[in-house]
Amino acid sequence: MNKTLSTTLLVAGLLALPLAQAHSPSAHASHSNHHTRAAAEQKDWGIAGDPKKAQRTIEIRMTDDMRFAPKEIQVKLGETVRLVAVNAGKVLHEIVIGTPQELKAHAEMMKKHPGMEHDEPYMAHVDPGKKGDIVWTFNRAGTFEFACLIPGHFEAGMIGRITVK
DSSP states (O other): OOHHHHHHHHHHHHHHHHHHHHTSHHHHHTOOOOOOOSSOOOBTTBEEOOGGGOOEEEEEEEETTTEEESSEEEEOTTEEEEEEEEEOSSSOEEEEEEOHHHHHHHHHHHHHSTTOOOOOTTEEEEOTTOEEEEEEEEOSOEEEEEEOOSTTTTTTTOEEEEEEO
16 A cells, blocks of 8 residues: 555544544443533424523433333423433433434434434433433424434334423
8 A cells, every 4th residue: 555545544544533432332321411502493393491491390201111201291382391301220311302203313323323422402311310301492383202312212112292282
């Protein structure tokens, strides 16, 4: 192999190393639930809420039988809610809010890249025995979902429904 090609491959490998580490399972598992965003982004299912303006708190339990309790939530249009995800299991779980189409697409991506790191205000990754929270303003009417997108969990039925009226 010529020297230029060898150098190019070495540089490419070194540049890819931080990316590989950022997407490792430990990076996903140790990810923080605190969101420090400069500007909230409007999504089809709402927008990040101000914790000081949360009108109520809803606790959602996550278990290793791949279920949420409760699995259905009713929210008033415009309501800011604090969702407290309690991991009552022995494995990492997460809760991600979105449309059924968004969650399905994200679950497929997670199967291809199971350790991918992501940190959005509409998701919380929760270690066993711990809690995580999402503060969300449901400013769009409709039926949305929350799910655990860790590979295998979504496919096992770890999905819930949010109805906003």
